[in-house]
Amino acid sequence: MDNDKAASGGELDAFVAEVREFLDAAARRREASDDDVRWGVGSDQITYFSDDPPEVESAKVAAARDWQRTRYEAGFGWITGPAEYGGRGLSSLHDIVYDTIEHEYEVPDTGVLSLIGLGMIGPTLLAHAQEQVKARYLPAMYRGDVIACQLFSEPGAGSDLASLSTKAVADGDGWLLNGQKVWTSIAHQSEVGLALCRTDPDKPKHKGITAFLVDMRAPGVDVRPLRQMSGGSEFNEVFLTDVRVPDDHRVGEVDGGWTVALTTLMNERASVGGEGNEQASRATSLPFLTAMLRANGRLDDRASRRRLAELYADIAATDYLNRQATVRLHAGVQPGPEASVSKLMYAQNLTRSAHFAAEIVGTRLLADGGEWGTFAWNELLLSTPALRILGGTEEIMKNILAERVLGLPKEPGIDTTSPFRELRRSGTGA
Amino acid sequence: MARDDAPAAVAATTTAAATTQDERDQLRAAVREFAARMAGQPEDKVWRQLTEQLGVTALAVPAGYGGDGFGFAELSVVLEELGRALTPGPFFGTVVLAGSALLCCGDEQARSRYLPGIATGQTTATLAVTEAAGRWSADGLTTLASQTDHGWTITGEKCFVIDGASAELLLVVAGTPDGAGLFAVEAAGAAGLSREPLTSLDPSRPLARITFAGVPAELIGEPGGATAVLEQVQTRATAALAAEQVGGIQACLEASTGYARERMQFGRPIGSFQAVKHKCADMYARGQLAAAAAAEAALAIDGAEGAPEAGLAAAVAHAVCSEAYMFVAAENIQVHGGIAFTWEHPAHRYFRRAKSSQLLFGGPGEYFERLLLRAGV
């Protein structure tokens, strides 16, 4: 899709020219053949989560930081951010235009910085943090010097985030944090984390939460990797034991943390699932799936073709949905609920694809016989369940769609007015 | 009926006039209001007012033939609203099937002769392709056309023809020694023609069996040219059907959510039960996907920038919308429970329309394979 042609106005054209000039000098343009499906060539790894050993992961993070810095120094580090914090002060359309053009070049994947830190926490700090924290961290984040993670979920507070129990108690001119966070991506690579804490258990659960920006290297912060069933370790548990946070690192009002959380969560556009994942994208590529059928002698098998077509119809329609949403974004129309439909479909499509491949590959899925494109599907099969869970479970998303878009009544018996202290939680007795 | 002020030759593929979103919204509102007002009225009255008052039969006919020269985007709006209300009448047969065949046939004379009547709504028409086996194809036809001194005649039998018993103009695909050809038969007084309405699953889509015993017919285009024409017609017709299906999905979703909000059981609205709530969310998600697919097909046919190839987009839309409509219509019955099982409740009419639409061009056994072929697999 040639967005630079579709854009109108001389000012946008000038921006486009500037972007191209920068990228032409700083990166290599992708060859069309880079995207070709070449069955049997290169790595057959096809996973949603990577299983990189630590040194590989560190190298990737370093490369991401470098590229982010390069972009920042050329004026493309924070296209929509205010100039006083190192941003460019342009519109989200410019953002999209930049991303679209950058996609034509081979550059390091900056997801580890941008998906959560720059995409979600940056805007949250901009909206709610105190002045000195904004000045200190925002430019640093968008320059790639500081990586930020999200300390929200807890073992007892997943879908029901507001029932979180990590405590923050006032201590002198600061706060003392105690508790446990879980499912924190890249915590081990982060310098700071945005933590939601319980500051008043006598208020209803949504009203007694405060947000803090925590120094991940501070004493009392203990990051432990969580191993996934798919083998890798992209997530962590973070134990907070008497962690000191100065009051100027409080983000938003005391007991006003839920508003801060909502800002963060609203920015979670395509954080889990969605376009970012190049490797897994092969799994929803018709040429790739066709090549797989052909390699397994099933290209003429009517039943296999039928299943491929059923899958492909939904993959194509999801692409169309996304394409139309992007066109509307360009036209300045606010994104609607189709984003959650898109996320639901992405999870379903990828999962179906993994199962389809497993069926075609059959027993060769069990043992690594060295045959290209067989055993490798294991990783995708074992990682796709996460798509229907992380970043909002499918059940919760359907509740939200039903309640907010279709106007159906809310879940009965959900208590939002009793003090937090009185609420029933897991493991707190029958 | 020749037009006085039409240019001598008008290309069938004139670029369609564009409309704004506002204009399309107004068109939608007008058709919606019309359909609601006309609910339950006799079919001929509905048709008369549709053509005379709303003039929508002229919408997608090129200006040179007395039409408004709009494109698929605009036609889709009308089809969605008619599908939403299950408005009876020969719109699909006339405008979509016959209209598309004429637009794609490459025969200027035929276009000049028949499109103006379709534009004004004075001519109802349809396209007869399927035979007893029910296959929508130009291959293996048993209905044959032979050439005599006095012109062509057609012999054979067509089955499952939409509006076949009522259409004034029949466009017929018949076999010739040179391959399948497209022929025109003006039904009034045609010798050797007998038409029999069929009892069908979906009363809102009348089907007929047509028997030809040496019926005189006019050749449209070249003998053997029908195969190519049919493929293009299928692209347009499946995309048009997709728009209708999207309208039907919308109606079912609104019915379900409305019912779920109001119907009380166990002391609360049934929509507060997660099973129902999630069912509605699933219907919504499927409906969104279907709408996107239908919209993309319309964009592709109108040649919008960045859109995929029209044949592929239409095939995707056909598959996705057919499956989605079937799913949503069935779930709509489920949400309504017992009451939806009664004749009087509209739910079954949408179910029937969903099923008949799904099977119109061969059903899942055909459209999935066709999708792969269009995608080059």
Add this chain to the structure above:
Amino acid sequence: MTVMDVETSQLLTASLRALFGDLEPGSDPRPALAELGWAEVRQAYPEAATTLLFAEQGRGLASSALLDDIVLAELALDGSSARRGLLYPTAGEAALPDTARADSAHPDGAHPDGAPVRGVLLCSPDVLDEIVIPFGHATPAGAGIRLRAVAASELAGHARPLGGFARDSGWFAVEAPAAPSGTDIENVEPWPVALAAGRRALAAEIIGVCEAALELVVAHTSARHQYGHPIGTFQSVRHRLAEAHVGIVAAKEVLSLAGRDDAGAAPARDALLAKAQAGRAQAVVMRHLLQFFGAMGLSAEASAHRHVSRAAVLDSLLGNHRMLLARLGQELLDGADMSAPVTI
């Protein structure tokens, strides 16, 4: 046939559950079974005992080579003092069953003749004396099965532990360019019966894994609170668990019909169907297991994924459920007589 009474069944179930509970992962349950007097039990209740045994092995998520005993017994190859294991085929399943093609897998699940040997051993070749390889080949008279017993040492160099889903199974993948020479037994008639017995045992084991999984997720959804309620009270959760339960019950029914002594017209087909049904059930159960354990269930420490993996591995052996159903479909198209297993 001796029908096992309820009391015996409960007693044996309890003993077996304790046995597998106490078993060291990866160790051979046969000594403990011998202590239990299992040989006599099996003699008294051939089918019911096997079903119970494998169901409990499944529940305990234990992995062993017990399946070999079942299959080899039907082939009359279990008597000797030589420790034997079967090489279960994995190659060629991509191709549709086609008796005319000599290079495709035999429709009854044997290795293709003349092709490289690829299969799964249920234990290390180091603890075996002989490995039995079933070969299938097309003959003018139809498909034939030949068994070849080779010295285990011949294949030891070509074996390595399974990975992926099966990494905890203690099973081995074997890949040899050609079959070593050994002792051949031609036209093994009992092969279909042996295969059927193996499939029934696997079906029972899959059902065992599923039942344990369902109990696990029901317990979890009862204990886990969100929004002030156990998540099991939310309809989207409880209805899916109900579906999972229905799938398991259906699979059990089909298995019990397949195992009845007054066997129906086609015991091989009934066994195939039983395994296919169990395989379908596990797909549903495991999907819901993972979904309702939520994010915590995705971690390696949680036990949920072990059920998922084990069930997938068992489904893959002797034909995964989709392959088996395709096979059944092909038989139907070829005009096989499909009399109902139960007359209502």
